[in-house]
Amino acid sequence: MGKRTVTMSQDYRRRQFVKMVGVAGAGSALVGTAGAATGISTRTLDEQFDLDGGVQEALVVFDDSENARRLETLDLPETYHVFEHLDVAWTNLTADQLETVAGWDSVRRVKAAEELEWHNDDISRESMAVDTVHEAGYKGEDAHVVIIDSGLNASHPGIGADRVEANYRYVDEPTGPRDPFWVDTNPGDTDTIGHGQHCAGIAAGDGEGGTQGSYEGVAPEATITSYAVVQYIYLPYVVAAWNHLLGRIRTEPEFDPDVVTNSYGVARGARYNPNDPVNVATWKVFQEGALPVFSYGNDGDIGEGGGNRFAKAPHVLGVGAAEKTIDEKNNNNNRSIVGFSSRGRSDVDDVFYDRDALLENLREFFAIQEGTTQTIRTDTFTGSVGPGANTDPVLAAPAFETDTGSSYENFTAAGNADLVDLTLSLDPEGQWVRMRVYEDRNGEWVEVAQMREEVLKQHGTLTVDVEASTDYVVELEPEDTVTADYTIEYTSYAKPDGDLNDARPVTMYRPGVSAHGNAVLSTQDKADVLGPLGEAGDAEPFYGRLSGTSMSCPAAAGVAMLVQQAYRAESGGEELSTADVMRVIEHAAADHNPNYTTINTGAGFVDAEVAVDTAEALAAGDTTIDELETGLDALVEPPAEVTPAEEIDLNASGSRDDDASVFTAGQTNRVEVTLDGFNGNLADAVRVTDQVPDGWTVDENFGDVESFDEDSGVVTFEGTAPASGETFAYFAEAPDEGAGDTGTYTFGPATAVAVDPETFEDDPDRKQGSTEENFGGTDTNTVAGADTEA
Known part of the structure; x- marks a missing residue:
């Protein structure tokens, strides 16, 4: 394991995969030799490299993909390939070249190309309250899941090629003479392992082909895109999949995935590094509106700190594994956490568990690094404008007239704010309303910006330069005899100016939630490598049981799809942000077991019913994100132990x-x-x-x-x-x-x-x-x- 210096045959990978994965696939930490001997920070140069070794494969993260051309100044052993959507280059470098490249100002990270590990029925759905949501009509009908895994057999009766939008297989080696590309093989079979097949059935299988029961997945009507990253999952192929996925999101308007489920990774005690290639990819996709979901890992046997390094990102929903057992009378047995499920760390401050705080730090980190602005505050103002609809300007009274039909809103700029966007919409549309913004300058109200809503114009945004901690008044003045209801969406921005180390911590040392992950029955081909490991036997030719956080991950991804479907249905097509989807899922998670802790289950065991109810309430305006239990308030609160009667x-x-x-x-x-x-x-x-x-x-x-x-x-x-x-x-x-x-x-x-x-x-x-x-x-x-x- 570790870096790859030679090209392995597919047969070799297949043999090594079977040796390594088992069923739960307990992972071992990868170790390396780089670090103390070099003056370059291991935050830039991966410690997995052997700086006394020969040519080694590397993924180089640049600040801009254009700067990857500098690699041409080196005497490279082979050519390089750029993942343009991720600003990442894949190449082969000597030990000296590794240190040279890591010292370039345009380079943020040099990562070793390593091999990763897979984190490999009715009661299962009931335990997560999925059946109740299905009965309410939510089955993921308008949702889409991307699965980065070992592949998919689109002709499997429990999947169905009609719901598989694409089934990609990787072709060619990027560092060779030809460019790599992804080929859509649908409705073919790209999975000879069975791992991706099993995960796909959990997230979105429709249960067809079962003989002994109902084996629907969590979102059985969702559509699927699969990326086969070969049997022995290899980091550069994973990065290539994310790059292709991001390119499609940016160039194909109809391609709008809700979640990306990833049941692979590696256990390591290191902190989350925002500039690692996969972490760069997940952040960019998160910003595009698709939620990355990762298995938390199968290294519970090593104790604390064994969480999947990709799942330590605050913008990723990491998922631990639990039993499906429902036992209210003896809650020690109620959805208990499985021993193999990785644990976070208990020796850290609470801020390392606070997703909201860590996300804010991460946004600031990237804003400083990239020189961009970040959103620091949002709000919404609503009311009516026109004769008889006058409102008091409050902060500025009596500086403004109160008999003109104008309405007023007030805000105070945040202490670090630079810009404010005010987006006005009117009902009925097309009314003539003038929006002005006034600033308090030592008690004198000075107009600093204005915008008039033109006929037939449905929306307008006024961008205002603001002074930090200063009071402002927004006036809406109707032209003629206009009467209308208004909504002003308020967004405040800041351009951070500081040291990247000030935007920390960004590592989350806990899973987001747990879900059923032990002996999960799902889609399987008996001829695949993992087929004989399934416990269903010949009685179920198309289904089998596997265990691991690999299985709990797609279950949580399915719940995320149901949440988005419910919100879209209730709101008329609007969507929750990726961060808010996580907030809803963590708010809704259940505290079933007295042995639950923050480091083994995060916010608790997924509850699809409560999550969907919450999404509907948000869409209907019956509650707000601010009223939910998020951040530290979302963390599990273990119930008192219920001892069954003797x-x-x-x-x-x-x-x-x-x-x-x-x-x-x-x-x-x-x-x-x-x-x-x-x-x-x-x-x-x-x-x-x-x-x-x-x-x-x-x-x-x-x-x-x-x-x-x-x-x-x-x-x-x-x-x-x-x-x-x-x-x-x-x-x-x-x-x-x-x-x-x-x-x-x-x-x-x-x-x-x-x-x-x-x-x-x-x-x-x-x-x-x-x-x-x-x-x-x-x-x-x-x-x-x-x-x-x-």
Whole structure:
């Protein structure tokens, strides 16, 4: 594992993959030799490189893809390829060239091309409240998921080529003589492993082809794009997939994915580096409106700090793995976190768990690095303008007239604000309204900007340069006799000026949520490498079970699609931002288990029903993002431990005895059944019976017999027995119909049945258990039938 210095054959990758992945695929941290020996910060030069080694593959992150041409000044062992949408170049460099390139001002990161690891039914959907959402009509009908994985068999009955928009396979080597490209093979099969196939079914399978039950995925009507990044998942192919995906988003208006699900990565204790190639890619796609979802990793066995490095980004939804068990009476078993699921870190300050704060820092980081502005505040003003709709300017009164039909809004610029955008819309549209902005200059209100809404113009944005911490008044003055309702969308911006180290921390040391990830039943081809590992067997030729955060990741991605679908349906086509989708999911996550912690489940176990209800409420205006539990408020609050009531069982015990072990036909056997005792907390008395073998008869006139049922062979004893115990006797006659009766016969066991057992209705700590119990064991006797020589 680690860097790649030679091209591996597909067969070699296949063998190594099977060795490595297992089912849950516990990951091992990759180690390297670069770092202390060089004066270059490992934030730029990856420590995985061997600076005493030969030619090594590298991914070079530039500040601009144009600067990648500088690589041509080097005597490269092979050519290079630029992922233009990511500002990343893939090339081969010598050890000296690695240090040279890492020292260029235009280079932000030099990353080793390493091999990553896969993080590899009805109850599952119920545990995440998905069935309830399906019943409400949300199945991902207008949603789209991108799956970067081992590929997909689009002809699988549980997927269906009609819902697969593209099934890409990578062609050629970027550092070779020809440019690489992605080929859409739909409706073909690009997956010989089965990992991507399984994940696709969890996120968006429709359940077709199942014989034993309903195996729908979370969003069974969503459409799918798949990128096959070969069996032994290789970092440069992953970056290539993200680059192609980003290019499509930017150039194809109809391509609008909701989520990108990624069940791969590597465990490492290092902090999140915004300039790592995959992290650059996920940030750019996040900004374009598609939510990156990553498995949190399968390294729970190493303790804390084993989270997937890609899932440590605050703009990524990292997903841990939990059981699907629903057990409200003993909540230690209720959706418990699986042992293999990676943990975050508990030895850090709370800010490393605060997604909102970390996202704000990350925006500032990129704004400083790229010299761009960042959004620092948003708000919405609403009201009416026209005769009789006057409002008080508040801050500026009495500087403004109040009888003109104008309406006024007030705001104070943030302490670091540079610009404010004011976007005006009117209902009905096309009204003539003049918008002016006034600034408070030592008590004097000075007009600093104005805009008039023109006829037939539906929207207008007025951009105003503002002074930090200064008061402003917005006036809406109607022309003629205009009467209209207005909405002003207010956005405040700042251009950060500072050191990148001031925009920290940006690493999140917890998963976002957990989801079902153990023994998950989903789409599978038995001929694939992982096919034999599925537990469904031949009874389900198209489905099998696998475990890992690989499986919980697409489940959470499916919930994200349902959230967006619900918001679009309720809002008339509007969409939640990617950050708000995460906020909704974390707000809605459930605190099922007392063993939940921030570092093993983040905000809790996904709850699709609450998440969808929240999305609908947001779209309808019944709540706002500010009213949700987000940031630190979203973190799991483990419930008190619920200990199940103690079951009080009868617990009868005793013994048995008889005359002999061999009998002739018609001979009588005296049988004694002794009840030594039972649990007197359940009952004061029991009725006792014994089991007589077929063919034997019991004389009801002798012993302690109340009745004998010849058909069932049950002898019932007279009266009841107390908890202190009692012995009962009866006489059984061996069969004597002929030689055919010769054989062995078994007496017992005896049975005690509680009389009027206690129900414990007034005792919450105890409940009625078993009220009937066998005791005394059995005796096996031999009969020599009539007409034999016994």
